Amino acid sequence: xxxxxxxxxxxxxxxxxxxxxxxxxxxxxxxxxxxxxxxxxxxxxxxxxxxxxxxxxxxxxxxxxxxxxxxxxxxxxxxxxxxxxxxxxxxxxxxxxxxxxxxxxxxxxxxxxxxxxxxxxxxxxxxxxxxxxxxxxxxxxxxxxxxxxxxxxxxxxxxxxxxxxxxxxxxxxxxxxxxxxxxxxxxxxxxxxxxxxxxxxxxxxxxxxxxxxxxxxxxxxxxxxxxxxxxxxxxxxxxxxxxxxxxxxxxxxxxxxxxxxxxxxxxxxxxxxxxxxxxxxxxxxxxxxxxxxxxxxxxxxxxxxxxxxxxxxxxxxxxxxxxxxxxxxxxxxxxxxxxxxxxxxxxxxxxxxxxxxxxxxxxxxxxxxxxxxxxxxxxxxxxxxxxxxxxxxxxxxxxxxxxxxxxxxxxxxxxxxxxxxxxxxxxxxxxxxxxxxxxxxxxxxxxxxxxxxxxxxxxxxxxxxxxxxxxxxxxxxxxxxxxxx
Amino acid sequence: xxxxxxxxxxxxxxxxxxxxxxxxxxxxxxxxxxxxxxxxxxxxxxxxxxxxxxxxxxxxxxxxxxxxxxxxxxxxxxxxxxxxxxxxxxxxxxxxxxxxxxxxxxxxxxxxxxxxxxxxxxxxxxxxxxxxxxxxxxxxxxxxxxxxxxxxxxxxxxxxxxxxxxxxxxxxxxxxxxxxxxxxxxxxxxxxxxxxxxxxxxxxxxxxxxxxxxxxxxxxxxxxxx
Numbered sequence: 001x002x003x004x005x006x007x008x009x010x011x012x013x014x015x016x017x018x019x020x021x022x023x024x025x026x027x028x029x030x031x032x033x034x035x036x037x038x039x040x041x042x043x044x045x046x047x048x049x050x051x052x053x054x055x056x057x058x059x060x061x062x063x064x065x066x067x068x069x070x071x072x073x074x075x076x077x078x079x080x081x082x083x084x085x086x087x088x089x090x091x092x093x094x095x096x097x098x099x100x101x102x103x104x105x106x107x108x109x110x111x112x113x114x115x116x117x118x119x120x121x122x123x124x125x126x127x128x129x130x131x132x133x134x135x136x137x138x139x140x141x142x143x144x145x146x147x148x149x150x151x152x153x154x155x156x157x158x159x160x161x162x163x164x165x166x167x168x169x170x171x172x173x174x175x176x177x178x179x180x181x182x183x184x185x186x187x188x189x190x191x192x193x194x195x196x197x198x199x200x201x202x203x204x205x206x207x208x209x210x211x212x213x214x215x216x217x218x219x220x221x222x223x224x225x226x227x228x229x230x231x232x233x234x235x236x237x238x239x240x241x242x243x244x245x246x247x248x249x250x251x252x253x254x255x256x257x258x259x260x261x262x263x264x265x266x267x268x269x270x271x272x273x274x275x276x277x278x279x280x281x282x283x284x285x286x287x288x289x290x291x292x293x294x295x296x297x298x299x300x301x302x303x304x305x306x307x308x309x310x311x312x313x314x315x316x317x318x319x320x321x322x323x324x325x326x327x328x329x330x331x332x333x334x335x336x337x338x339x340x341x342x343x344x345x346x347x348x349x350x351x352x353x354x355x356x357x358x359x360x361x362x363x364x365x366x367x368x369x370x371x372x373x374x375x376x377x378x379x380x381x382x383x384x385x386x387x388x389x390x391x392x393x394x395x396x397x398x399x400x401x402x403x404x405x406x407x408x409x410x411x412x413x414x415x416x417x418x419x420x421x422x423x424x425x426x427x428x429x430x431x432x433x434x435x436x437x438x439x440x441x442x443x444x445x446x447x448x449x450x451x452x453x454x455x456x457x458x459x460x461x462x463x464x465x466x467x468x469x470x471x472x473x474x475x476x477x478x479x480x481x482x483x484x485x
Numbered sequence: 486x487x488x489x490x491x492x493x494x495x496x497x498x499x500x501x502x503x504x505x506x507x508x509x510x511x512x513x514x515x516x517x518x519x520x521x522x523x524x525x526x527x528x529x530x531x532x533x534x535x536x537x538x539x540x541x542x543x544x545x546x547x548x549x550x551x552x553x554x555x556x557x558x559x560x561x562x563x564x565x566x567x568x569x570x571x572x573x574x575x576x577x578x579x580x581x582x583x584x585x586x587x588x589x590x591x592x593x594x595x596x597x598x599x600x601x602x603x604x605x606x607x608x609x610x611x612x613x614x615x616x617x618x619x620x621x622x623x624x625x626x627x628x629x630x631x632x633x634x635x636x637x638x639x640x641x642x643x644x645x646x647x648x649x650x651x652x653x654x655x656x657x658x659x660x661x662x663x664x665x666x667x668x669x670x671x672x673x674x675x676x677x678x679x680x681x682x683x684x685x686x687x688x689x690x691x692x693x694x695x696x697x698x699x700x701x702x703x704x705x706x707x708x709x710x711x
Binding site for chain 1: 569681
């Protein structure tokens with residue numbers, strides 16, 4: 001595709017051409033109308049002038065015959081800026097008038113005629129166009145009365161050339177302008193395309209150029225840049241996850257492989273084989289758990305799952321899950337209590353919310369015990385509270401453990417993130433990210449707070465009341481009344 | 486117990502057949518949905534193990550077809566799709582239980598044994614008895630050797646489920662699903678702690694333990710004196 005055809009294909013250039021054609025058409029119509037009207041007006045004036053002269057001269061002729069006519073014509077011919085006159089006898093001899101050197105055609109014609117005549121001008125004679133009426137008088141004499149129409153012709157020529165020049169300039173400016181604007185636009189689009197291709201080639205950090213004019217291309221570029229930022233973020237997340245998968249799945253896989261290899265290397269012994277195989281199954285189960293958690297998070301983040309949302313009471317769910325974990329807490333010497341005050345209705349998936357809550361409580365029980373450095377003043381306790389405020393349902397799980405430093409709070413929601421302090425406890429580092437994904441799917445979020453001392457994880461989502469309100473708003477409006485004629 | 490395994494992966498099918506045989510069951514195998522449907526129609530099986538993704542005729546389709554023909558052989562669906570939605574779809578198609586791959590064979594075995602026994606008339610009885618342990622489903626009272634045992638509501642339901650399937654192995658996941666209605670992994674082995682609490686209430690002061698741990702599988706309640 002050559003540069004010119006490419007240019008011609010741009011919308012801007014085509015629009016320019018269309019506008020150019022429309023404006024040219026309009027201009028031509030306007031000028032032609034003007035020209036035509038002017039011509040008609042001038043012709044009428046000319047005819048009237050000549051008619052009036054003729055009438056006057058005819059009267060003189062009738063009153064005083066040829067001599068009187070000759071005298072009057074001679075008199076009028078001397079007036080500056082006068083009409084053109086000629087009185088001649090049948091031998092073509094000029095008797096009076098300011099027309100000289102008459103061409104034979106004019107001599108022979110009768111009635112209105114256009115002809116050229118010569119008149120003295122500075123620097124010699126000049127040929128000019130005239131319009132006249134030729135009469136044959138009794139006795140073979142001729143009377144010619146006319147007007148110089150060279151000026152009128154000049155005007156016509158002027159209008160015509162103005163029209164042509166105007167159209168020419170318009171076309172030139174139109175095409176040139178269209179070309180310029182299109183080129184500018186094309187250059188920006190080409191720039192955008194080139195950048196896009198670079199980005200597609202893998203450089204996700206690149207952004208589309210924004211000129212700063214705030215025009216539609218800028219707005220488009222800004223939107224695309226936001227999209228790119230989101231994609232980059234997702235890609236970074238993906239990369240991080242694959243790195244972490246590499247670490248968190250490969251390490252146990254390697255351990256598993258080593259153990260099997262070791263068992264095979266040792267002398268055959270049923271009990272050591274059995275031990276090795278049992279450990280292998282245990283390791284495989286751990287891997288399956290990690291894998292399942294990863295799949296669940298991926299599905300939740302893709303917006304899948306949670307199709308079974310029912311109206312449910314979070315307070316009841318909190319009591320339920322707390323009851324499930326209560327014996328575990330007791331075994332660990334932690335006081336687990338559920339604090340609820342009346343039902344907290346939400347629309348949600350019981351399994352997902354239950355799992356999220358289970359993960360939070362499990363985390364609190366695992367990592368929420370006061371450390372030795374905190375002294376004996378803090379008693380180990382985990383509190384789960386279901387509440388609502390400002391139209392939001394909230395579940396808060398608080399512990400008395402070492403907490404999470406403010407700087408780390410955002411990070412621990414990521415996949416596979418485990419704080420150094422918690423590495424000794426078994427776990428995949430996926431628990432909180434699963435909870436965060438469940439919260440997002442339900443239109444809520446997760447926030448980590450300081451429980452002074454300890455950690456409080458707040459899981460919030462919209463109350464059911466809002467869902468009901470939305471349903472009412474979305475209900476169809478009453479039907480349009482039908483009118484019968 | 487006669488089991489039909491409808492599974493397209495030869496190795497998995499061979500493993501299941503072998504393992505079921507070792508557990509004292511008779512297993513037959515169909516490699517695709519069409520053959521599976523034919524076999525399930527013509528022979529009387531106690532349980533069907535149906536892989537969800539099958540060549541020719543998909544697992545859910547097989548079960549749906551059987552159910553429309555009023556063949557109600559209990560069916561366990563095996564699937565790689567493990568989300569709650571998938572499970573619901575499977576059960577809606579007429580499956581009786583749903584197990585996600587990869588699974589432990591002990592889990593599969595416990596589930597099909599419970600499924601096969603599900604049709605027994607014991608289901609409707611109001612009194613469950615194991616040895617000298619008696620659970621009254623109407624009055625919610627539990628006694629052992631005539632002594633009343635006080636149980637929390639959840640403990641009662643746990644015991645009820647175990648006693649309903651007395652003599653059969655019940656896995657932790659089965660308990661979590663049927664007693665708590667949770668279909669997710671609770672990370673910590675919460676079920677073990679609940680069982681040990683229950684055990685301390687029903688077995689502690691008695692010479693003969695009724696609630697047994699089955700290593701690598703789960704729990705079972707049975708009167709070992711008989």
